[in-house]
Amino acid sequence: MLLRRFEVRGIVELGSSTFGATGTSTVTLFLKRRPDDFAQDCEFIADDLILGLDPERKGDFVNSREVFEAYCAHLGLPPDDYRSLVTREPTDGLRESEFYGAYRRWFEGLTDVKNFRKSKTFVKMPPDEQQRRIDRAFFDAALDVERDKFLTYLLAHRLEVHTDDTAVPPRTTRRLVPQQTLLVKSGRETDTQRAFLGYSFSDRRGAKGLSLSLDALGRPLTKLYDEADYDNPEKVNAHLYRHLADLDPHPLPDALAEHLTRARLVDCFNFERVEFEKQIGINTERKKKAGITSQWPSVEFSSVATLEYGSALKEESRVEGEFPVVGSNGIVGYHNEFLIEGPAIVVGRKGSAGKINLIDKNCFPIDTTFYVRLDQEKVLLGYLLPLMKLLDLEELGAGVGVPGLNRNDVHNLKIPLPPKPIQEQIVAEMEAIEREETAAQKEAENAKLGIREIVNSLYQDASLRQPINSVFFINESATNPAKTFGDSLFTYVDIDSVGKGTGVISFDKKMAGTAAPSRARRLAADDSVLLSTVRPNLRGFAYLETVPDKTVFSTGFAIFRSKGDYPARLLYYLFQYADDLMQQLIDKMPKASYPSVNERDIEGFQIPAFDASFPDVLKRLTALEATLAAAQTVLAGAEARKAEVMKKYL
Numbered sequence: 001m002l003l004r005r006f007e008v009r010g011i012v013e014l015g016s017s018t019f020g021a022t023g024t025s026t027v028t029l030f031l032k033r034r035p036d037d038f039a040q041d042c043e044f045i046a047d048d049l050i051l052g053l054d055p056e057r058k059g060d061f062v063n064s065r066e067v068f069e070a071y072c073a074h075l076g077l078p079p080d081d082y083r084s085l086v087t088r089e090p091t092d093g094l095r096e097s098e099f100y101g102a103y104r105r106w107f108e109g110l111t112d113v114k115n116f117r118k119s120k121t122f123v124k125m126p127p128d129e130q131q132r133r134i135d136r137a138f139f140d141a142a143l144d145v146e147r148d149k150f151l152t153y154l155l156a157h158r159l160e161v162h163t164d165d166t167a168v169p170p171r172t173t174r175r176l177v178p179q180q181t182l183l184v185k186s187g188r189e190t191d192t193q194r195a196f197l198g199y200s201f202s203d204r205r206g207a208k209g210l211s212l213s214l215d216a217l218g219r220p221l222t223k224l225y226d227e228a229d230y231d232n233p234e235k236v237n238a239h240l241y242r243h244l245a246d247l248d249p250h251p252l253p254d255a256l257a258e259h260l261t262r263a264r265l266v267d268c269f270n271f272e273r274v275e276f277e278k279q280i281g282i283n284t285e286r287k288k289k290a291g292i293t294s295q296w297p298s299v300e301f302s303s304v305a306t307l308e309y310g311s312a313l314k315e316e317s318r319v320e321g322e323f324p325v326v327g328s329n330g331i332v333g334y335h336n337e338f339l340i341e342g343p344a345i346v347v348g349r350k351g352s353a354g355k356i357n358l359i360d361k362n363c364f365p366i367d368t369t370f371y372v373r374l375d376q377e378k379v380l381l382g383y384l385l386p387l388m389k390l391l392d393l394e395e396l397g398a399g400v401g402v403p404g405l406n407r408n409d410v411h412n413l414k415i416p417l418p419p420k421p422i423q424e425q426i427v428a429e430m431e432a433i434e435r436e437e438t439a440a441q442k443e444a445e446n447a448k449l450g451i452r453e454i455v456n457s458l459y460q461d462a463s464l465r466q467p468i469n470s471v472f473f474i475n476e477s478a479t480n481p482a483k484t485f486g487d488s489l490f491t492y493v494d495i496d497s498v499g500k501g502t503g504v505i506s507f508d509k510k511m512a513g514t515a516a517p518s519r520a521r522r523l524a525a526d527d528s529v530l531l532s533t534v535r536p537n538l539r540g541f542a543y544l545e546t547v548p549d550k551t552v553f554s555t556g557f558a559i560f561r562s563k564g565d566y567p568a569r570l571l572y573y574l575f576q577y578a579d580d581l582m583q584q585l586i587d588k589m590p591k592a593s594y595p596s597v598n599e600r601d602i603e604g605f606q607i608p609a610f611d612a613s614f615p616d617v618l619k620r621l622t623a624l625e626a627t628l629a630a631a632q633t634v635l636a637g638a639e640a641r642k643a644e645v646m647k648k649y650l
Helices: 037-050 064-075 079-086 098-108 111-118 120-124 127-155 190-197 236-244 284-289 381-390 393-397 407-411 420-457 481-485 568-577 579-588 599-603 614-649
Strands: 006-014 026-033 157-164 171-178 180-185 199-202 209-212 260-264 298-300 305-309 323-327 330-335 344-348 356-359 369-374 414-416 465-467 472-474 489-493 510-512 520-522 528-532 541-544 551-554 557-562 606-608
Touching: 006 236, 026 236, 037 064, 037 127, 064 079, 064 127, 079 127, 098 111, 098 127, 111 120, 111 127, 127 157, 180 236, 190 199, 305 407, 323 356, 330 356, 344 381, 356 381, 369 381, 381 420, 381 614, 393 407, 420 568, 420 614, 472 599, 481 489, 528 568, 541 568, 551 557, 557 568, 568 579, 568 606, 568 614, 579 606
Parallel strands: 006 180, 489 551
Antiparallel strands: 006 026, 157 171, 180 260, 199 209, 298 414, 305 369, 323 330, 344 356, 344 369, 465 606, 472 557, 489 510, 520 551, 528 541, 528 557
């Protein structure tokens, strides 16, 4: 209906942070109404050129045949080869094309076709008649799909009308021109969206609502618009307005390169897909460039492996067993039966579309996934898995609205296929990295276990405890950034700047003192501990060995500095790993939608009483933390190392 009635002038995809933390993208279409008879004329042309009706009629577009040839080029087929499909007499070139092969595979997979081949009527036919009936049914089905696709291709054009007043009588001609569509994307990452929008949402107590990004003069820092100049080419609105008003376009600036694209609407569809769903995608460049270049011959993915649909298995229908039930995001439960044998590659189809999971044992992929069926004579699983990760299927599955991966998009990708001995070398190097990963994972788990055991052992004697405020200052210093820094920049550390359970802290957020939020107040000295008082059960804690100059912390933190010999770093370990102290935090959290603890609660928290052995204890903990950090470095770099192996061989 949209394409029949409107030109699609703009598609704006706003990420999940636009209207609060909804987890859903919002898409806005900018449309221009067009004549009611346009769609009917396009239908006539599709009937003429695909179904071969070709009646004599008035009002045809002067370049209908040119558009037909452009459609053939869009499919990568010579016009004569494509016409041979329309005439039902395929040339050798068409028969050898992947386009024709994909239609044949699709047709043979239809349930009606399978049932017809098994019917008594078909079995009793002579072989020649069998082939004739199958071919007729094939062309009927294929041309019906192609007529629908070509009609959509036509509707993705706009109408230009020219009147020659010098002719007698005046002559009017109508021409089809590809629609130019402005594609706007706010981005997928939270920080990217904030920079694009100029704001973010906060639901923290005392600071709920919009948190604006402002410059030193209090003006909005956004890529959407300039409130002083609505035609500023550095802002999105100026480009969208000019496109809607048919004004000369501004050149696209580098600052908007990741957000703004001019594209032909026909390039937003995948016309090579047999199962044509009329989806409008905005990742046109990604789909054009999908695939991997290599020194080895390229083949289509479908020639060595296919994506097969998982099967529906509702949670209430599962019987507890040993076999993993696999959803698009990984294992979601267990069942007493399996659908496929392991090891298996399972790919997200909906939701976490394109996410790749390796399941080592027999498993049950559900209907939000695909599983990979590979030709083991041609390709090794250990080679295909890292290769698929290079294909960036999550980006291929990202489109407008709810992400979804179409398996034909994957089947059509070109992938390198080295000889089996080369694949075996790749697999051997991958397995060596995976052995290091396994060892590092075990080392990390042992280090965490060691830290936890030492820390919890300090709580064994309940009589040897003291309140935390007896040995630590809590929130001893504050400032007002607007007065302290004025228009100068300072570093702001909010709750999101501290990793959950990692102890990692970011000092990247800079802003002018006059633009500081009301929560930017706390100061911290070197050798301090940060504790997030909002949802502290998530362990947003960090140890501050040194604090950069001009750094202010959110009032969402409690900041601790030792009054004497009690090591601040040991307090960090207690908060991060001590079960008793975590339980004290949880007990003080109100049962509300935004649980937190306050300073009065914290002051009475009980920690192990100071002991002369603490320096030695701290040395052991620090050594274990170094081991943990080294193991995590190995784990963090494993995927990059695997990618380097693929690059080396491919």
